[in-house]
Amino acid sequence: MTVALIVAAGRGHRLGGPIPKQYRLLDGVPILRRTAEALRRHASMRAVFVVINPADRALYDEAMSGLGLPEPVAGGASRQESVRNGLEAIASVAPERVLIHDGVRPFVAPDVIGAVIGALDRVPGAVVGVPVTDTLKRCSGAIVTGTVDRADLWRAQTPQGFRYDAILGAHRLAQTAHRGRDFTDDCAVAELAGLAIEMVPGSEENFKITTEADLLRAEALLRERARALAG
Numbered sequence: 001m002t003v004a005l006i007v008a009a010g011r012g013h014r015l016g017g018p019i020p021k022q023y024r025l026l027d028g029v030p031i032l033r034r035t036a037e038a039l040r041r042h043a044s045m046r047a048v049f050v051v052i053n054p055a056d057r058a059l060y061d062e063a064m065s066g067l068g069l070p071e072p073v074a075g076g077a078s079r080q081e082s083v084r085n086g087l088e089a090i091a092s093v094a095p096e097r098v099l100i101h102d103g104v105r106p107f108v109a110p111d112v113i114g115a116v117i118g119a120l121d122r123v124p125g126a127v128v129g130v131p132v133t134d135t136l137k138r139c140s141g142a143i144v145t146g147t148v149d150r151a152d153l154w155r156a157q158t159p160q161g162f163r164y165d166a167i168l169g170a171h172r173l174a175q176t177a178h179r180g181r182d183f184t185d186d187c188a189v190a191e192l193a194g195l196a197i198e199m200v201p202g203s204e205e206n207f208k209i210t211t212e213a214d215l216l217r218a219e220a221l222l223r224e225r226a227r228a229l230a231g
């Protein structure tokens, strides 16, 4: 059994605005609803669980009305803590596989979801990413101090999929043996636990809505898709 765990307990500081970004509307539909629907419509997805900030419960109920999702899980002060809370909360479901996904990546494609699930037949972890195509510079303030070799470098996205028991154990290890360290994605937690992880090619369209520019980009992408459908 494969389930999705969507993390949506953040505050969206880099975007700002009147409400946390996951509840902002994209062409009239909340971003988080779009994300949940993208995962839920995949034939291999048995259930979708969402991790939220309890202070957002009214926003969540309005945004997700009619989807019939399970009770949301209370997130934590970091993405890592929110994921761990979500993993612990679904232990009774005992899924074989879990795809952990950012609530603000609404354009995840079904073929990418399928590729992550398929990879889990081979390895305990799979991360979606895109190769780095720009030259990377390291800076000290505004001064360039070096160039980072971009060979074999990828920009990680989500979903990041795992065999459930393996990633639950990895998060528990990070919480005990590596307490205080903040890992910005679950792949890093899995690496620390020594899990073999496969990189699955993603897409530039599977971007994370982080800033105002991303929100404008998302609106433009929807308009472009609507025009393509209209022919």
Ligand SMILES: Nc1ccn([C@@H]2O[C@H](COP(=O)(O)OP(=O)(O)OP(=O)(O)O)[C@@H](O)[C@H]2O)c(=O)n1
Residues within 6 Å of the ligand: 007, 008, 009, 010, 011, 012, 013, 014, 015, 022, 051, 075, 076, 077, 078, 079, 080, 082, 083, 102, 103, 104, 208, 209, 210
């Ligand atoms: N304590 C947190 C922090 C983040 N997230 C989720 O992790 C995903 C990726 O995080 P990010 O894009 O950084 O979202 P925010 O933390 O809300 O953004 P910011 O850093 O700008 O405040 C988002 O869906 C966010 O809601 C979470 O569930 N719990």
Ligand SMILES: C[C@](O)(CO)[C@H](O)COP(=O)(O)O
Residues within 6 Å of the ligand: 079, 102, 155, 156, 157, 158, 184, 185, 186, 208, 210
């Ligand atoms: C998980 C992630 O989206 C992979 O690129 C990224 O690490 C999230 O970082 P954020 O700072 O929590 O947005």
